[in-house]
Amino acid sequence: AQSVTQLDSQVPVFEEAPVELRCNYSSSVSVYLFWYVQYPNQGLQLLLKYLSGSTLVKGINGFEAEFNKSQTSFHLRKPSVHISDTAEYFCAVIRMDSSYKLIFGSGTRLLVRP
Amino acid sequence: DAGVIQSPRHEVTEMGQEVTLRCKPISGHNSLFWYRQTMMRGLELLIYFNNNVPIDDSGMPEDRFSAKMPNASFSTLKIQPSEPRDSAVYFCATGRREGQFPLNEQFFGPGTRLTVL
Numbered sequence: 001a002q003s004v005t006q007l008d009s010q011v012p013v014f015e016e017a018p019v020e021l022r023c024n025y026s027s028s029v030s031v032y033l034f035w036y037v038q039y040p041n042q043g044l045q046l047l048l049k050y051l052s053g054s055t056l057v058k059g060i061n062g063f064e065a066e067f068n069k070s071q072t073s074f075h076l077r078k079p080s081v082h083i084s085d086t087a088e089y090f091c092a093v094i095r096m097d098s099s100y101k102l103i104f105g106s107g108t109r110l111l112v113r114p
Numbered sequence: 115d116a117g118v119i120q121s122p123r124h125e126v127t128e129m130g131q132e133v134t135l136r137c138k139p140i141s142g143h144n145s146l147f148w149y150r151q152t153m154m155r156g157l158e159l160l161i162y163f164n165n166n167v168p169i170d171d172s173g174m175p176e177d178r179f180s181a182k183m184p185n186a187s188f189s190t191l192k193i194q195p196s197e198p199r200d201s202a203v204y205f206c207a208t209g210r211r212e213g214q215f216p217l218n219e220q221f222f223g224p225g226t227r228l229t230v231l
Contacts, residue, residue, distance in 0.1 A: 032216055032218060034219075036222075041227075042224055042225075043118070043205055043207075043222035043223050043224045043225050044205070044207075044222040045222070046219060046220075046221075049218065049219065051218055090157070094216050094217065094218075095216075096216055098216065099211070099214065099215070099216045099217060100145060100147075100162055100164070100169070100170075100209075100211065100216065100217045101159060101162070101170070102147075102159070102220060104156060104157045106156050107156065
C-alpha cells in the first residue's frame with residue numbers, strides 16, 4: 001500500500017521567517033510528487049511537481065522542494081514567508097503504475113503571523 | 115482559459131432531496147475527477163473518467179451517488195436522496211493524459227460547498 005504522511009497538521013511562523021513543510025511517502029514503485037496549495041474557500045492550486053531529473057524543484061510564489069529518494073521525502077521550503085502564504089498545503093503522489101490516482105496527505109495548515 | 119468551472123458554488127438542501135453538481139473541464143483535457151473534501155476524511159477521490167468513460171468509481175460511497183460525462187465538456191455528480199453526512203466540498207479536477215504516461219498534473223475547480231440539512 002502507498003501512503004503520504006504530512007507530519008505537521010499546523011505550522012505557525014512569523015512573517016519573513018523561513019519555513020519547511022514536511023512530507024514523507026511510502027511506495028513500492030516510483031512516483032511523481034506534487035505540492036498543492038489551497039487558499040480559504042478555493043480549490044487546490046499546483047505549487048510544484050517532481051517528475052524526473054533534478055531533485056530540487058522550484059515552483060510558484062518562491063516555494064521549492066527537494067526530492068530525497070533514500071529518505072522518501074519531498075519537503076517544501078520557502079526562505080521568507082508572507083502573510084499571503086497562509087493556506088493549507090497538500091503533498092500528493094501518483095504511482096507510476098497507477099497513471100492517474102493522486103494520493104493526498106492530510107494537509108498542513110501554514111499560519112503566517114505579522 | 116477560464117479554468118475548471120463548477121456550479122453551483124454553494125448548495126443548501128434538505129435531507130431526501132436530489133442534488134446535482136456540474137463541472138465543465140478545461141478544453142482539451144481528457145481526464146476528469148470528482149473529489150470530496152471533509153474535515154474528517156480529507157480529500158477523497160470519488161470517480162475518474164478518461165475520454166468520457168468511467169474508469170474508476172471505487173470511491174463512490176454508495177448507490178445514492180452517480181456521475182456521468184455525456185461529452186468532453188460536461189460532467190455531473192448526482193446525489194439522490196441526499197443525507198446530512200453528504201455535506202462536504204465537492205471538487206472537479208481535470209487533466210490531459212497522453213498515451214500510457216501517468217497524468218502529471220490535475221487542475222482543480224473552485225468547488226461546490228454542499229450542505230444537507
